[in-house]
Amino acid sequence: MRTFDLAPLYRSTVGFDRVFDLLDNAGKAETGGYPPYNIERLDENDYRITLAVAGFGEDELDVELHQNTLTVTGSRGDDDDGRSYLYQGIAGRSFQRRFQLAEHVEVSGASLVNGLLNIELHREIPEALKPRKIGISGGKASNVKVLKDADAA
Template identity: 60%
Template sequence: MRHFDLSPLYRQTVGFDRLFNLLDQAGGVDSASTYPPYNIERTGENAYRVTLAVAGFARDELTIETKENALSIKGSKEQSQPSAGREMLHQGIAARAFERRFQLADHVVVTGASLVNGLLHVDLVREIPEAQKPRRIEIGGSAAPQVVESKAA
């Protein structure tokens, strides 16, 4: 008996809600990478927020790009040389470069980003074009049959 856990596929998509693109996921997105940790939350009916824990990174060391329904967040930290007379005994704070990619659904756009207390918040909104929104169609025709009274001749 085989059991397939598809939950890693859901973590890499934003805006699909239950649909995801298996070919893109299998084609090169490394779902085994866990750095930096992140959350994806729904903040409204068509609004989402991706939050990454990027403690130690400054604004100018982070890059956010969107291209062809993909959101890419990169962080690169300059390696500082130890000062003379200082020796690092333990280095537990990660200062490594990272790149995290998220597949976006159609019509999902980035509306803003902020860096607060070591958390990078990227706000997303699904903007459905007016032509693709559902429309209510009125049903035409006569409302009720008309009764015609006739007089006996």
């Protein structure tokens, strides 16, 4: 069994649509392996996605971020130029590759060097979500007022 029916969970929850969408899409493998890519972790909060896009120019590539989905699209015009290939091993077809990004991950830049498209990612966790240290005061509990049943009424 490769698919799960999440319909019962949809009926009893509110506000978890994104979580269920991620679960639905997690089992679906993307068809094709073109273009090949690497995902690197540079340090704790920095990542890099590298796609092998040999033959594509900057004007033929599009990188777009929409609702935590990074989409890389390569479109080639019909530029056959009357060439006659005996063997064509370098793929030059159009493509679209999608990556699901975690919360608070933003694209910090992209560069095309030697046929490799490098997309730099940075995770910035807001201060409100970072763990914080709570100080413990060591002293008498004289400042704490204890309510008794009579005081509460």
